[in-house]
Amino acid sequence: MNHWIIAPVVLPALLAPVIAFVMRHDITLQRAASLAGAVMLTAIAAGLFMLSADGSVHVYRLGAWPAPFGIVLVLDRLSALLILLTSVLGLIVLMHSAASGWDTRGRHFHALMQFQLMGICGAFLTGDAFNLFVLFEILLIASYGLAIHSGGKARLKSGLQYVIMNLAGSSLFLIALGTLYATTGTLNIADLSVKVREIPVEEAALVRVAAMLLMIVFAVKAAMFPVQFWLPGTYANAPAPVAALFAIMTKVGAYAILRMHTVVFGPDAAAIGTLSQDWLLPAALITVAIGGFGVLGSRRLMPLIAFAVLGSTGTLMLAVSAFTPYAATAALYYLLHSTMATAALFLVADLLLSRRQSGDLLKAAPATVQNGFLAALFFAAAIGIAGMPPLSGFLGKLLVLDALRVSDYTWLVWTVVLVGSLLTIVGFARAGSLLFWKSTSAEFVAPVLAPEDDEAQPPANTIGPMLAAPSLLALASLAGLTIFAGPVARHMEATAAQLFDPSAYVTAVLVDQEGTKDPSSKKSYDDETEGAAYGEAGAEDGAGDDTEPGTASEEGH
Amino acid sequence: MELVVATTIGGLTAAGVYLILRLRAFPVILGLTLLTYAVNVFVFATGRLAVGVPPVLNDAASAYTDPLPQALVLTAIVISFGMTAVLVLIALGAALETGDDKVDLTETPRGEGDT
Numbered sequence: 001m002n003h004w005i006i007a008p009v010v011l012p013a014l015l016a017p018v019i020a021f022v023m024r025h026d027i028t029l030q031r032a033a034s035l036a037g038a039v040m041l042t043a044i045a046a047g048l049f050m051l052s053a054d055g056s057v058h059v060y061r062l063g064a065w066p067a068p069f070g071i072v073l074v075l076d077r078l079s080a081l082l083i084l085l086t087s088v089l090g091l092i093v094l095m096h097s098a099a100s101g102w103d104t105r106g107r108h109f110h111a112l113m114q115f116q117l118m119g120i121c122g123a124f125l126t127g128d129a130f131n132l133f134v135l136f137e138i139l140l141i142a143s144y145g146l147a148i149h150s151g152g153k154a155r156l157k158s159g160l161q162y163v164i165m166n167l168a169g170s171s172l173f174l175i176a177l178g179t180l181y182a183t184t185g186t187l188n189i190a191d192l193s194v195k196v197r198e199i200p201v202e203e204a205a206l207v208r209v210a211a212m213l214l215m216i217v218f219a220v221k222a223a224m225f226p227v228q229f230w231l232p233g234t235y236a237n238a239p240a241p242v243a244a245l246f247a248i249m250t251k252v253g254a255y256a257i258l259r260m261h262t263v264v265f266g267p268d269a270a271a272i273g274t275l276s277q278d279w280l281l282p283a284a285l286i287t288v289a290i291g292g293f294g295v296l297g298s299r300r301l302m303p304l305i306a307f308a309v310l311g312s313t314g315t316l317m318l319a320v321s322a323f324t325p326y327a328a329t330a331a332l333y334y335l336l337h338s339t340m341a342t343a344a345l346f347l348v349a350d351l352l353l354s355r356r357q358s359g360d361l362l363k364a365a366p367a368t369v370q371n372g373f374l375a376a377l378f379f380a381a382a383i384g385i386a387g388m389p390p391l392s393g394f395l396g397k398l399l400v401l402d403a404l405r406v407s408d409y410t411w412l413v414w415t416v417v418l419v420g421s422l423l424t425i426v427g428f429a430r431a432g433s434l435l436f437w438k439s440t441s442a443e444f445v446a447p448v449l450a451p452e453d454d455e456a457q458p459p460a461n462t463i464g465p466m467l468a469a470p471s472l473l474a475l476a477s478l479a480g481l482t483i484f485a486g487p488v489a490r491h492m493e494a495t496a497a498q499l500f501d502p503s504a505y506v507t508a509v510l511v512d513q514e515g516t517k518d519p520s521s522k523k524s525y526d527d528e529t530e531g532a533a534y535g536e537a538g539a540e541d542g543a544g545d546d547t548e549p550g551t552a553s554e555e556g557h
Numbered sequence: 558m559e560l561v562v563a564t565t566i567g568g569l570t571a572a573g574v575y576l577i578l579r580l581r582a583f584p585v586i587l588g589l590t591l592l593t594y595a596v597n598v599f600v601f602a603t604g605r606l607a608v609g610v611p612p613v614l615n616d617a618a619s620a621y622t623d624p625l626p627q628a629l630v631l632t633a634i635v636i637s638f639g640m641t642a643v644l645v646l647i648a649l650g651a652a653l654e655t656g657d658d659k660v661d662l663t664e665t666p667r668g669e670g671d672t
Binding site: 163 | 573577582585589592593595596597599600602603604625626629632633636637639640641643644647648650651654655660661662
């Protein structure tokens with residue numbers, strides 16, 4: 001058993017309390033520890049990525065308990081990829097927070113950040129549905145703190161909405177897990193994969209309910225129609241570096257759908273069939289449309305970016321909704337791109353807004369220092385998120401459109417995605433010209449604000465290399481994704497192939513169990529007699545209903 | 558017994574959903590609390606209802622009840638407790654900061670001293 005698999009969870013979990021309790025009075029120390037932690041996390045994630053790149057599935061059994069009884073962490077291509085993405089994004093965001101001083105505007109920023117990374121990495125790694133719920137709660141509780149970091153009226157209000165929305169979502173998650181457990185008698189993802197496929201179509205009602213409830217829960221995280229309402233307010237009001245980190249949060253929802261609705265509720269399971277696809281496709285289409293119109297209708301920069309995030313989430317979910325290996329390849333490529341593009345855009349927006357006097361209202365205002373440099377950064381990030389060439393968004397959208405070419409609704413999907421992209425481009429072009437070009441136009445600057453403008457900018461406000469580096473890194477990763485599109489896409493293809501053939505996953509978790517504790521070693525563990533005893537009890541109480549009592553008792557020990 | 562448990566879950570959920578849809582933070586918090594109670598009872602019941610049988614291995618026992626939902630519900634109770642505490646604090650912070658406890662958002666431009 002490779003103990004490095006649990007390192008992405010343990011490292012931030014140990015580091016965060018040390019930062020919170022020991023280093024709380026020294027921001028320099030906090031920064032150093034937090035950044036060092038992020039660098040180590042990235043190194044570990046890169047190592048795990050190499051480990052999983054050959055297609056092997058690595059299982060970490062907590063406490064060495066055998067699979068359906070103990071909790072497992074599973075490292076395959078998909079989870080390794082997403083942990084690597086998370087750690088790189090975390091590093092970029094931490095660099096920006098330290099350079100811009102965001103981490104000094106409220107307490108415990110770095111500790112919350114580490115807890116957030118712990119929750120996200122754990123959610124990507126876990127192979128147990130209830131454990132997924134627990135790790136979701138960890139990442140959410142850290143995100144509540146981060147979303148209201150440094151306070152302010154609007155931020156607290158939108159933070160409250162975000163918390164309420166997610167608490168309701170968590171309740172729904174538990175209901176879904178309860179239903180799933182009542183039907184299948186297990187919560188281990190690999191075991192669920194086997195059990196759900198054994199359910200005949202006539203008895204599928206409950207498991208279909210569980211699948212749809214889980215989809216709604218993950219849709220809340222991914223911000224899909226009809227539960228996307230929390231996203232624009234939260235992202236627009238959260239501190240910009242936090243919003244940049246939240247770029248991965250919607251992807252956690254997308255990942256969960258990708259994992260649960262292929263490995264467990266895959267289209268090949270008779271009880272589920274095309275159920276997930278039928279609901280996901282229209283919801284994703286409407287999400288793309290809402291994103292497009294939102295971008296066009298926003299009067300402030302931060303909501304505009306938030307709606308662009310919504311649009312890209314919709315596009316990503318469209319690709320997921322096809323549930324074919326090729327579409328999943330496109331989805332994964334687009335996922336990498338969209339995370340980095342969103343982060344870049346939020347970081348650039350932060351650089352810009354902290355230098356503008358008029359906040360983030362989209363109106364002409366005096367030009368900021370280094371107007372041209374900021375405009376160039378914004379331009380690059382905007383073409384990234386809108387999906388224009390030459391950056392990877394174009395390739396990503398192209399892959400998504402191509403993957404959806406085989407469905408019955410090709411014309412509808414293409415129309416919505418292309419019109420959505422057009423609306424995004426128009427919205428960003430308008431925002432960019434208002435923010436950067438209008439502010440330098442002679443007619444605007446000359447009469448009112450020009451004299452003041454020249455003196456108002458203290459030289460300290462310029463963007464140094466330390467401050468520009470994180471945004472540039474994020475943009476460079478987009479360029480990297482474009483240049484190395486071939487190798488990246490090939491790796492995504494292998495990842496998707498692994499995802500759609502869960503047999504290796506199931507075998508690794510349930511079959512290859514050498515070196516685990518033997519639950520039957522002590523006494524009286526015997527599947528058949530226990531199962532029979534339980535069955536009798538169930539019959540006596542009139543409580544055991546249509547599911548096989550044996551499976552329920554099996555999990556119980 | 559099934560009927561009692563089922564109607565209790567249904568009643569708690571209905572009351573919870575109604576309260577969550579209110580405009581003010583206090584009823585919403587109460588609603589979420591009721592909803593988590595309903596969820597906890599529901600999760601508890603997913604192992605089937607059984608009376609007077611032990612959940613742990615016991616030589617004298619002739620039958621067992623499923624212990625896993627009991628463990629799950631403990632976790633769920635602890636988490637919902639913590640989450641409710643966080644929610645109350647954030648709601649309190651928002652109410653003190655803005656002077657009202659409404660849940661809805663009004664459009665305010667960013668950048669008044671806090672960006």
